[in-house]
Amino acid sequence: MSKNLTALAKRQGIDQTLFQELAIGEDSKSKAQRKALAKELLIGEAVVHGAASFYDFIDGDNANKKAYVCNGSSCLCADTQHNVKAKLTQHFAADDIGHVTCLGRCAQNSAFQINKENYSGNDIENLAEIINADNAKSSEHYYVESNLAQPILTAEINDVAQYYQVFSNAIAQFTVDELLQQITDSGLRGRGGAGFPTGFKWRSCRDVVGDEKYIVCNADEGDAGAYSDRYLLEQRPHAVLFGMLMAGYLSGAETGVLYIRDEYPQAIRTTEAAIAEFEALGLLKGMAFKFSFKIIRGAGAYICGEETALLRSIEGQRPLVSVRPPFPTQSGLFGCPTILNNVETFAPINFILSEGAQQYFALGNGKSTGSKLVSLDSSFAKPGIYEVAMGMPMLDLFAMAGGFSKPLKALHIGGPLGGVVPISALEKLTLDFESFAESGFLLGHASVIGLPEPLSMIDYIEHLFEFTAAESCGKCYPCKLGSVRGQEMVQDAIDGKQLLNRELLDDLLETMQLGSLCALGGGVPLPIQNILQYFADELKPFIAAKKPESEQSTSEQANV
């Protein structure tokens, strides 16, 4: 990151960011316009060009296409996209069709986008109608189920005014310190995957002195297979806004920024509408505390789901991962103290404050508490969003969804960087951070993709390396170089050019795991190692016999 660019972006403020000028502005297309923009924002032309070139939908190969085919892992595993592409090709020139990694239509697959509308399932069969009609609606369907006596995240919000009354009541009844204590007591941990204690994060932001602070909601749900954040923004936006508002009040921030990925146009629209609804309520009228919301629309870069890359993205810098410390609570958006949480982390705040931290804490195993949304893809009989208590046995959860819809050899749980769990290992897993970690997997954002029996695991490894290579920000060497070299090695093995040198592959995975700056390069070795471990027989034909002289590996076991 550049402290200069961060500070210069701060001068402009959230209402005029280089990123949004580039992503949705009309006056930033030509070289001359970008030169003028650079001059106006007091930054180098290279900064403008460098930022624009990073994103798929600004200067990338997928910018300005008429139709987009989803190439996310779920659609890939469901093997629906050849048909989608073929159908689209009947209506669009090949050059006018781009691709997009995961539209969050994993429950139905066959996902594509036309005119900023997403479609899935049978929609592709009505393509002519969709193209010809204005605002043709998708026939999307997915299940939303909960087995909780009192659902938290999936509960309907019938009366918005009453819902926000919880805020007014809470701040009238409790001190900031008491409210923060309630968040802490609830045991809520970040739902983006890392599971960081939310109360602790909010309090540390509160404790940092700063004239400006920000609340940022990470709605860049890029993990293929995950669509629970999309669900919340499309169906329960006020739950998210409420959590952000409360975070603002408790930390002293006056601005809440929602970074929503461009692949979720409906989520952007419903959130915009919810913000208008919130403003119309006039909840804060007459109060010293002010709070406003701002939506920042993504532009197609998976890495922006990484918190520091997301912040740099908003600031108009190239969204490369920044070193930590400083953590966002110390120096986040525009260098100001910032609370950055996932969509789902904000959503239960209303419940915690209205029903009590104990009610929330009572769900779960004491370490992972509350409820969790799980995204199940089309490999389940009843695919959809399931809200269950933390700690629930995974097999019970899957039973709720009617079991598998087809023969599966494994599940990929927790996004591309989550573990690949063989069916045999499911029995001992419960839905919490601890159980997954102990078994050598990762709960992550709790998305579940079924890997069907016919899927070739060497192909899936190649897919994981390819995804990482395509989405690597390119900053740290292990990820930037390792993902490409890994993909090449695997591709060569698939093509029969050269068998995999297992020692080299192990070295490469270790290098990425230990050396990478963020969870992308550091995380992708996990599912690959899972596959190497659990599907060794299937992979055997692709792996070279060990050379005798290199048998003695000198590697020291990670002692963590």
Next chain:
Amino acid sequence: MSNLTADMMTNKVAFLNGVAHNIIADESVLDFSRRLEQNKQYDIPTLCDDNRLDAYGSCRVCSVDIALSADGPRKVMASCHTPIADGMHIFTNSTRVEKLRKNIVELVLSDHPDNCEECPSNNYCELQDVAVATGVREIRFGNAESRGKQSRDTLPEVSKDDAHPYMRMDLSLCIDCNRCVRACDEIQGEQVLSAVGRGFDSRIIKGQDVSFDDSDCVSCGACAQTCPTGAISDVFRANRMADAEKIRTICSYCGVGCNLEVSVKDNKILSIEAPKDAAVNAGHTCLKGRYAWRFYNHPDRLTTPLIRINDELTPVSWARAFEYLAERLLSIKNQHGSDAIAGISSARCTNEENYLLQKMIRVVLGTNNIDCCARVCHSPTAYGMQKSFGTGAATNSIDDIKHTEFIMLIGANPTAAHPVTGAKIKQKVMKGTPLIVIDPVETELARYAQWHIQLRPGTNVAVLNMMAYYIIDEGLVDMSFVDNRTEEYQSYHDAIMALNIDQLADISGVDKALVRDAAMAYAKANNAMSFHGLGVTEHSQGSRAIMCIADLTMLTGNIGRSGVGMNPLRGQNNVQGAADMGCQPHQGAGYFPVDTDENHRYYQEHYKAEMPKEVGYKIPEMFNAALAGDLKALWILGEDVVQTDPNQQHVVASLSNLELLIVQEIFLSETAKMADVVLPGTSFLEKSGTFTNGERRVQKVNAAVTPKVGCKTDGQIIVEMMNALGYQQADYQADTMLEEIAQVVPFFAGITWDNLGENGLQWPVAKNGKDTQILHLESFKRGLGRFHFYPFEESVEIEKNGAAFPYILTTSRNLEHYNCGTMTRRTGNGDIVNEDVLLVNHIDAQEKNITNDSQVRLFSARGEIVLKAQISDKVNQGILFTTFHFPELMINRVTGDVTDKHTKCPEYKVVSVGIEAV
């Protein structure tokens, strides 16, 4: 970070490979390890680290194992961005981190050409060093035929760029450490570099992916200096040789005083870089210091003394030149008296040479007619600050920029004229430090300023008085400072409060609300620092404006501590030193006025000779005296007065009227062409001595090469002249000269050649060698600081010529060239900028039918020139701007005779002119 020092050491300890060491708060694990790196086996290799840049964490080669207790679980972490902590255990060479490093470097090499022998950076390559250090011997990726995908396979043409006069790019060598991008941003603040794309295919770009030539690159070379491989380099890199001698010296362009490291082989200069440990410039410098040095052995160099015989400058021997000069000088002295002789010393020469010239003029020739170019630049600063504070020099150090919370910049364009200081200010301002710019031109820094007060040239006093008015009116005066440390406040207060603010706003053409906001912000800041340049001094009210700035610093108590003060940006490398050494007609070495009994005695005792007691001629008075026939002989050391002094016709007429004009020069300058005797001197690269920069830092100049054959160092020339005149002066040697100076100049008392060390000392230096970063700590040099009120007065130039010549021309320098360009025009800088252009506001251009890049006639009461116009709204309507670097143009044909009322500093900045399309 490099600015961590031992005095920040804590009682806490961390363990490096099992051994406990005290830690410094906030240092990184890498800093900590490097600090304790006496034992080289713990050396942590890095590729993306440059300790002047923020930790970046891209290469990961600096990874170490870290545990929170000796036997606790270990975690691999990048040492460059992991802060050290109490009780931390660091293992720099565990098996797994050594393996990790090796594997990372193997990955890097898998995407790098393997033909080191053909690479211009062979043996100057950090990647090579790190590959050796980590023990990479084979690259296991890919098969025999191809080594897999190469990011360089898809490089566009622009990534191999060799069209620029200095800068070079070859991205096939790039390892994407982004040090160049970060140096361009974090050191120079230009952001010319970034990267395009993402992941494996991302690559470095300039501007919107154009060549160096087409980009906004300022050729500072920071990227080339930090590049670990030579992907970005410069035309000199290939010259470098492992066995070249490195000589540290000081740049002879502006007053920043950058340290330079000159690589020399066989008495030839190969390249110049900036030493990273330099206090002044920490590895940075500008395109003048780094690249504009090839004038030193340019074929135009003078190589023999010349005497005008039959109206032709004719080569003679040194012996004949001195014999001739002794005869002529003594004859003039005998016939017309000592005061018929004068000298102009050179701010480009060393302290020792300046000291010698004033000594020759005063002690040997017996007159106080000695002056230097400070006259035409910062003499008002010296005068005004002496009046207000007692010392005519910067109150603080450039390093204080780090600590200040507010900057006010008046009449200066440091990103062009003082690039390293300019870059430091820009860094600070980009990060949010508020800035006031008072300048008629929209300078680079004005773009970043919260308040740009774009006043009419010549109205500084009006605006500064307005500021004082608002500070007083808003009750923002630091009364405890005013009461305890100053005098004459009440009368000043009354005069200021009686001003008609609306009238002053009208006169200066500024928005009074803007001035009010700026004044209030300045007064409210905890620590505000002011900088000023020739835009303040080169005016008829130059000295008065200086005193007005001093008034503001005293009103707000911004004096006597870190991060505050009043700081002139001295224009030339040693203009501070030239005045310190007594090259002024009214004060001798050490600033003692020559005309009091006490001082007269002081100097006579020191020099053991008869001394003149009358104040001598200032430079403009020398010209007048020459024209009047009172001055007969003028000795000019390294100063091209014909090109640089105002009203060129007048200067030429004056010099023509002399009986004897002696010019010591390295090139046949416009002035040298008129001389009766020309003596070939040497450039800074061929001599030793000291320069004093704008923050009073006396630094060692070390000869990198021997004087060009036929030339002598300027100091030696003066010594031999003194000897020829019958005065015994020992040969020029930096150390012994400095010893003599230290006995005369009190603030040099503790300076010796040896104790100056690498980074010099800031005067005053006490006998015990202790130097001074900040002046006027407890009390002012003169006791109490003195307020001065002066009302605004219109320049005579405007009053006399304003009606007939309704535009105002103001002049300054650009980044690429230095003053009359004697040196820079003879380097690649001339390929970057090769002419002076006139900036014209678009409304004026329209009215006068002037189009972009067309020729225009610029004329004044003195003369006229024709030059190229550029339409630019960097200047307001009615204001014109140009530079004065090219003798082809001679901008000083149009400048005038008006001078500062107190110091006779010429008013270059306000010239009434007319303009028309040609």
